[in-house]
Amino acid sequence: MLKAKFTLKNQAISAMGWASGLQFISQFISFLLGIFLARLLIPDDFGLVAMVLVFTAFAQLLTDFGLSASLIQTKYLDKIQINTCFWFSLIVGLILTFVMVFFSSQMANFYQRIEIIDICISLSFLFLFNSVSSVPKAIMSKELRHKEIGLIDLYANITGSFIALTCALSGMSYWSLVIQQLVTNFIRTALLLYKSHITILFCFSLSTLKSLFRFSFYVFCTQTLRQITLQTDKMLVGRFLDSTTLGLYSKAYQLMLFPINNISRVLANVMFPTLSKIQDDPDRIGRIYLKTIGCISFLTFPMMLGLICISPYFIEVVLGTAWINMSPYLQFFCGIGMLMSIVTITGSIYLAMGHSKLQFKVNLINQPLQIAGFVIGIQFGIQGMMFGFTVAYIISALITWSTAMKLINLNLMHIVKSLFPTLIITLMMAASITGLDILFLTNNSPISKLIILILAGSLTYASLSILLKPKPFIHIMELINEKRNKTQSD
Template sequence: MKVQQEIRKGAAIIFITKYSGILLGLVVNSVLARLLSPAEFGIVGVVTVFITFFNILSDIGLGAAIIQNQDFNNKDFSDIFKISVLLSVVLAGAFALLSYGIASFYNDKVYIPISQLLAIQVFFSALAIVPKNMLIKAQAFKTIGLIDVGSAFFTGSLAIVLAYQHFSFYSIVWRSIAYSLLVFLLYFANSGLKIQSGISFSGIRGVAKYSSYQFAFNFINYFSRNLDNILIGKYIGNAGLGLYNQAYQLMMYPIANLTHVITPVIHPILAKYQNNKTVIFQEYIKIVKLLAILGLPISAFIYFASPEIIHIFLGEKWLEVVPILRILSLSIWIQMILSSSGSIYQAAGRTDLLFISGLISGSIMILSILVGVMYFKSLEQTAMLLVVSFYINFAVGYYILIKIVLGQHMIELYALLVRQMPAVIVLVLAYLAEGNLTRHWVTGPYMLIISLGIKLCMMGLVMAAFNFPLIEPYVKKLSHLKSKS
């Protein structure tokens, strides 16, 4: 079908650029983790939480609205960009002033110069929203990928050089500023955005309802996703936040870098079928199947390979991350599937129900974080309660999406997940057996790398064995090429 061909083509391009970014990100983070302390990471982590909030304010739902609306012309894009310039100036100034509030809340004046510098990032990140979403709307995924990877390489190298020169956490700060500036310039140059004279609000008024619900969802999602960082930094400390952030970031690698190979493609392609909910459901259930096939084994792999991952990528001083990462890994598969659902709400034109779903799930997550941090005062308990909240939110969110938005039956989703369970059980048993056989000799750095490689191979073999129909066409093609040679 044409829809699947478009999705595969876009996903293939994003896959290549995204995984180049993963490899690059792992290398940069691994080097910085050996040059900087958990407390130094935690200091920047505190400010990053607030930057994320300002990024939401700068979008106000316009990014998704640009993609969804099929009637925007060059004048509309120009008008929206001009409004984003004004908004960028206001937000950057507000963030610079907020630096005093952040310093007061955490009782540390170090946050004043850091936040005032990062106001520059807030400015350029806000400016990039319109040109970036114009590129997404045009399905220019290769251009976006090349810009992101190239910018990450340049700014990651900059951060490493600065860290070696003892710039401490400022190496991360300047990396963020340089990245936001570079991607804005490159997005703008490649978007085809042409600034026209005059300004009109007609384009924004046309998508006000759609974008307002999207903004409200993003607003709620921000607090549910970042309240843990805000409270951990305040009540457990910067070192605790540094540990938690590393565990969360490692957990997010497969979620962001596998799911986001597909999700950027879903909205612009399925938005064309916003009046045909059956087509959207049929195409989406194929995507959910793929995410389940990938996500469930990856969850098991991260759980059992956590010690090797931390040793290899972060070093021995980060070993306290292991139990937190193991707990969070139990939610990887469910978050991979959940993170794709927003694109379907958007494509179906039901950001109002996306907001309601987000309100429910956000409330559950916020309650979990408050209990974990304020009552238990434990990183592990907070992580465990978050995992529980993800499972509850999965059931609620997909009932609203499939039953109410798309008007389909839930049984197809749950049957799909049940069919993946035998592969997961076999993989878990294989990892337990491997652990018993190798626990006495996996000690040195080279043996840790070998152990990680073995676990990766086991995951690949089990996935291939239980999902052979997916790879059979490629096996036949390879055999045919060999026979011809």
């Protein structure tokens, strides 16, 4: 039993290491190439494509119906289950592709932009790509093959970004972003299908599908509610304001997602299959969860709060003066991102322990609450919408935590204790760079301010961590040492 625990721990550490490392490299390169794209294009180009991505964002969950989560959670799989899910997803993907094409004119009328028609027709293929890739990725994730998944994402993102950059240099405006989406998703789909080594057979079992749906149905409903919430704000901005504002708003959201995608969601993807293997030991799951959110907060809190402090300089230096009005949106998303980075992985508890129905019930309260915040807030402009969402998201997070913690014999105070040391150190770092900016850097150029504040913030945070030694810092150093010792012994 003890040996099994160490084996699972080593597998999880290895998977987290490869997944986070490769994801970071992939996202960082895409981020750098995205900066060049932002300088070559204008916010209106990003806003136009974002209007359509509001709907294609549903591609993964609509073509998957939560079956990927069901495949991962199921202890023993057979070829009938795998192929049934594959053919079901493919059929749904084909249907959704045609639906997107059929309603392209109506979407153009909704946004009052004729360019939307051609963008919709082109991006409709994302439904097809996602339908083919969902099962292969689920199988690889179940087997903790996150190194291979990370390499595939790395290659797909880099290739898609380079092609988009070439198109932008050729003057193809928003079509550069459309082509980026198509190329990236096509390459990812082809490589996942090839590397998963699944055997595609012409077999389909309705009884098997029904059995998997008992778990996946609630996962699908939960993901649908979340996606509706995630896209409602963008749809409202695109419909009631303009594409330029949506471009600024969407770009700010993407920047905020950088640490979340590279830390929180990577760990969530590893935690789900890992915790599924110990689903009958809630106390152990609770200990792992507290350590995980502590480590996540230690990495994401200084990034988010630091970016809030330096956002005007960061935008002007990195993206250019055309994006300078993005600052309030970036600060808003970074504030929400601090909370989002640690709430994101809570879903792994529900799914790993087989409580997808409970997760759905919680989201049946949370997601409409957040949508109400958007709809009520937009009546007072975009600032009102951001305020409404902030209040709604905080309430939703408290509901999510209070429910999930009961499953693993914890309460909200355990979470507060895990996060408190990191929060104090982060606030001290933010106060130091804000004071430095106001007192000593008034006459400096934006680029010198940016460099000085980043260096000062990093040095302050590292020094305080070494001096005060909060638990998350100790845990991260232990993981690094374990990984280093394992590498040396190999």
